Amino acid sequence: MSRVFAQARSGLVYAGLSLAAFVSIFPFFWMLVGTTNTAPDIIKGKITFGSALFDNITNLFAQVDMVQVFWNSTFLAIVGTVLTLAISSLAGYAFEMFPSKTRERVFAVLLLTLSIPFAAIMVPLFVMMAKLTLINTFTAILLPSIASVFIIFYFRQATKAFPHELRDAAKIDGLKEWQIFLYIYLPVMRSTYAAAIIIVFMANWNNYLWPLIVLQTNENKTLTLVVSSLASSYYPDYGVVMVATVLATLPTIIVFFLLQRRFVEGLTGSVK
Amino acid sequence: MNQMLIRARKSVFLATGISLLAMTSALAGEVTVWSWDPNFNGATMKEAAARYSASHPDMTINLVDFAKADLEQKLQAQLASGTTEGLPDIVLIEDYGAQKYLLSFPGAFEPLNGKIDYSGFAPYKVELATVDGNTYSMPFDSGVTGLFYRSDILAEAGYTAADLQDIDWDQFIEIAKVVKEKTGHPMLGIDLNDAGAVRILLQSMGAWYFTPDGQPAIAGDAKFKAALSTYAKLLQAKEIYKPVSGWTEYTGGFVSGEVASVFTGVWMTATIKAANMSGQWGVAPLPKMPGVEGATHASNLGGSSWYVLSSSAEKDEAVDFLAEVWGKDADFYQKILVDQGALGSYLAAREGEAYKASDAYFGGQAVWQSFSDWLAAVPAVNYGIFTNEVDAAVAAQLPALAEGGSVDDAIAAIDAQVRAQIQ
Numbered sequence: 001m002s003r004v005f006a007q008a009r010s011g012l013v014y015a016g017l018s019l020a021a022f023v024s025i026f027p028f029f030w031m032l033v034g035t036t037n038t039a040p041d042i043i044k045g046k047i048t049f050g051s052a053l054f055d056n057i058t059n060l061f062a063q064v065d066m067v068q069v070f071w072n073s074t075f076l077a078i079v080g081t082v083l084t085l086a087i088s089s090l091a092g093y094a095f096e097m098f099p100s101k102t103r104e105r106v107f108a109v110l111l112l113t114l115s116i117p118f119a120a121i122m123v124p125l126f127v128m129m130a131k132l133t134l135i136n137t138f139t140a141i142l143l144p145s146i147a148s149v150f151i152i153f154y155f156r157q158a159t160k161a162f163p164h165e166l167r168d169a170a171k172i173d174g175l176k177e178w179q180i181f182l183y184i185y186l187p188v189m190r191s192t193y194a195a196a197i198i199i200v201f202m203a204n205w206n207n208y209l210w211p212l213i214v215l216q217t218n219e220n221k222t223l224t225l226v227v228s229s230l231a232s233s234y235y236p237d238y239g240v241v242m243v244a245t246v247l248a249t250l251p252t253i254i255v256f257f258l259l260q261r262r263f264v265e266g267l268t269g270s271v272k
Numbered sequence: 273m274n275q276m277l278i279r280a281r282k283s284v285f286l287a288t289g290i291s292l293l294a295m296t297s298a299l300a301g302e303v304t305v306w307s308w309d310p311n312f313n314g315a316t317m318k319e320a321a322a323r324y325s326a327s328h329p330d331m332t333i334n335l336v337d338f339a340k341a342d343l344e345q346k347l348q349a350q351l352a353s354g355t356t357e358g359l360p361d362i363v364l365i366e367d368y369g370a371q372k373y374l375l376s377f378p379g380a381f382e383p384l385n386g387k388i389d390y391s392g393f394a395p396y397k398v399e400l401a402t403v404d405g406n407t408y409s410m411p412f413d414s415g416v417t418g419l420f421y422r423s424d425i426l427a428e429a430g431y432t433a434a435d436l437q438d439i440d441w442d443q444f445i446e447i448a449k450v451v452k453e454k455t456g457h458p459m460l461g462i463d464l465n466d467a468g469a470v471r472i473l474l475q476s477m478g479a480w481y482f483t484p485d486g487q488p489a490i491a492g493d494a495k496f497k498a499a500l501s502t503y504a505k506l507l508q509a510k511e512i513y514k515p516v517s518g519w520t521e522y523t524g525g526f527v528s529g530e531v532a533s534v535f536t537g538v539w540m541t542a543t544i545k546a547a548n549m550s551g552q553w554g555v556a557p558l559p560k561m562p563g564v565e566g567a568t569h570a571s572n573l574g575g576s577s578w579y580v581l582s583s584s585a586e587k588d589e590a591v592d593f594l595a596e597v598w599g600k601d602a603d604f605y606q607k608i609l610v611d612q613g614a615l616g617s618y619l620a621a622r623e624g625e626a627y628k629a630s631d632a633y634f635g636g637q638a639v640w641q642s643f644s645d646w647l648a649a650v651p652a653v654n655y656g657i658f659t660n661e662v663d664a665a666v667a668a669q670l671p672a673l674a675e676g677g678s679v680d681d682a683i684a685a686i687d688a689q690v691r692a693q694i695q
Contacts, residue, residue, distance in 0.1 A: 042520075127353045212345065218335075225342065228339040229337045233308075234312055
């Protein structure tokens with residue numbers, strides 16, 4: 001009796017999981033199908049593979065300088081991720097390792113800034129960048145994001161689990177603080193870094209509003225802006241849009257799968 | 273080994289310190305244009321620039337594309353910042369938003385009267401870009417409306433083109449019921465999140481959400497009530513339409529051949545022609561509002577115009593370019609009609625070959641001629657500053673109206689929401 005019950009239960013669980021998997025995977029499947037169909041077929045809701053893949057790719061590359069755009073997005077995402085991790089992990093380390101009343105207050109103020117929506121600081125930030133004559137540069141996109149309060153907070157929380165004995169031992173062995181950070185802290189915290197890389201890379205890769213405001217020429221545009229522009233025609237060529245969307249999705253998927261195992265470790269806060 | 277590792281890590285940190293590339297700004301003699309839809313707006317602008325540079329070889333055009341919503345957000349943010357750096361020389365603005373930009377940012381746009389002969393353009397297009405006697409726009413594409421219908425499906429139900437001339441919305445609903453009964457095809461696809469139809473009905477009576485001096489014309493306004501009542505009647509005749517959600521499903525309705533008609537702006541022509549149903553479509557005048565004095569068969573949905581920024585370093589060249597090509601080259605308008613299906617607002621273009629040509633896709637009808645005749649008759653209205661806000665308030669009431677809700681209650685709710693938002 002209880003075996004029947006257990007079987008029925010696991011059957012239900014699998015049915016639920018299958019449904020969830022279908023709901024998660026179907027949009028990706030449809031996106032891939034869409035790359036092979038013409039716009040009228042996509043509008044009609046065709047969900048079988050067609051033969052327009054080559055045309056769609058050709059049209060996309062004829063309309064947009066995809067190589068340039070892809071490079072822009074990649075450059076911004078990689079450099080942005082490296083800079084953000086360097087600056088924000090140092091800050092997180094310092095906030096946890098050298099506690100003082102003043103630093104606690106600074107940290108509290110930093111956390112408060114998380115509640116200010118970007119739209120509220122967008123215009124003043126634009127004025128600032130205009131005064132620095134940085135409009136339409138990648139520097140203007142990277143500078144405001146490299147000190148990320150969220151990532152500082154994340155590293156500070158993760159550092160709480162970092163065994164202080166390791167640091168003490170390293171000190172006794174004569175290592176300077178920056179050496180402790182580079183040779184002890186960094187390797188130990190690699191899961192935390194992996195998770196942060198995924199978070200920051202995705203945020204940079206999908207960054208939309210600020211690049212939109214600050215970038216002014218077609219040559220400097222990022223992939224997100226191009227996809228948005230392609231999709232908003234009076235008569236969008238959805239096949240082309242789907243090809244662009246696949247290209248825009250691939251890097252985040254690759255980064256995620258490469259770092260997937262460490263990502264889970266990093267989020268659950270394990271330190272080895 | 274360890275030393276190498278140290279060096280490698282050091283170089284990573286050094287690399288993060290590299291200074292990043294600075295990008296070039298606009299060249300002299302180069303006119304920068306912001307617009308959306310490179311295959312439509314962008315392509316017409318390129319054609320115009322090619323014509324102008326034949327006589328002005330120094331002039332080059334730098335076309336930057338954004339999505340429409342993106343462009344609006346970007347323009348708004350940059351104008352609000354008060355810095356003119358990075359602004360283009362010419363920008364495309366949708367007509368509904370024109371007054372908002374002109375009134376919110378006085379001095380940001382260049383008045384063009386005296387440089388362009390506005391008497392040659394559809395009056396409503398000129399009116400919507402006029403503030404205190406100054407007109408700021410180079411009128412571009414029109415959203416003049418018509419009723420696109422499947423002539424084969426209508427014929428199956430026993431209707432000819434003549435039966436769709438000079439009808440009102442009550443008659444349209446009756447026809448739609450017969451079509452559904454005899455052919456099984458829904459006459460329309462309707463998205464209950466979209467208030468575009470209410471805007472079409474209003475402008476066909478020469479009315480809008482606002483009075484000419486910008487006050488809300490909602491509660492107590494006879495024409496607003498008429499428009500909402502008529503649309504509610506249509507929404508409550510559930511058998512005649514297919515409920516859709518979003519643009520793709522809306523256009524998918526008639527592109528797939530399921531939905532028998534659509535009343536919308538002339539720019540839908542390209543989408544309809546992409547469906548490969550040559551000879552199966554026709555265009556009729558927009559049905560009229562029943563029992564309203566001053567009701568017409570002409571209205572508008574969407575459309576946009578070019579504006580020159582006052583801060584532009586290439587201002588004189590930009591204005592001259594617009595005036596020379598967009599302002600008087602009737603041949604140019606033939607070209608963009610044929611190539612992009614763009615129906616400009618320059619009335620003299622009607623006399624050209626392309627406008628008079630008959631179109632086999634529409635059973636040999638001279639559709640462009642019909643649209644440009646209606647174009648001249650579109651009533652001028654004041655789009656005001658808060659069209660988007662009222663639009664959202666109207667759309668919020670449409671589901672209730674479709675379920676048989678009272679029109680008076682809906683008007684009261686819309687009025688309350690609008691007044692709360694704009695004051």
